[in-house]
Amino acid sequence: MKHKHKELQHTEEHSCCSCEETGTEQTNVxxxxxxxxxxxxYTASGNCPVCHMHLVPVGSVPHKHTHHKHKEHNKQxxxxxxxxxxxxxxxxxxxEPGNCPVCG
Known part of the structure; x- marks a missing residue:
């Protein structure tokens, strides 16, 4: 069964981050x-037409802005x-540095 979803274009009013910017949560998006x-x-819940995962409401998933540092490698x-x-x-x-002779 295929679901038809009404698509919205991303604009200033309808962006994935606009709920944080305005302080109001968007519903039905x-x-x-x-x-x-x-x-x-999309304006209706259902499944993604590409991967078929359940669509989630905008604002229900917190935005992750994680930064990590790689461990310093022991150069000695x-x-x-x-x-x-x-x-x-x-x-x-x-x-000497260079490309791997097997995989490049």
């Missing part, structure tokens, strides 16, 4: 949590040795 179609929104451990992060050749290492 839904989006796909997988963002298959970018910022496309590498000893100026380079390796392919894909480990195409196992633990083989090289003295």
């Amino acid at each position: 839904y989006f796909c949590p997988m963002k298959c179609e970018g910022k496309k929104v 451990y590498s000893g100026g040795r380079y390796y392919c992060p894909m480990r195409c050749e196992g633990n083989k290492s090289y003295d």
Whole structure:
């Protein structure tokens, strides 16, 4: 069974973040949590026409703005040795930087 959804164009009035900007929660506006179609929104609940996941109301999912830092790698451990992060050749290492001879 296919559902027909009335689509809304994203504008200043209908953006995924406008509920935070205005302080009011939008009702009857839904989006796909997988963002298959970018910022496309719908006026009826149902399933996404692309991935078939349940559409969720705008404003029901908090926006995540997470920032993380990578751990500082111990540069002394590498000893100026380079390796392919894909480990195409196992633990083989090289003295000079460059491309992996297997995967590029």
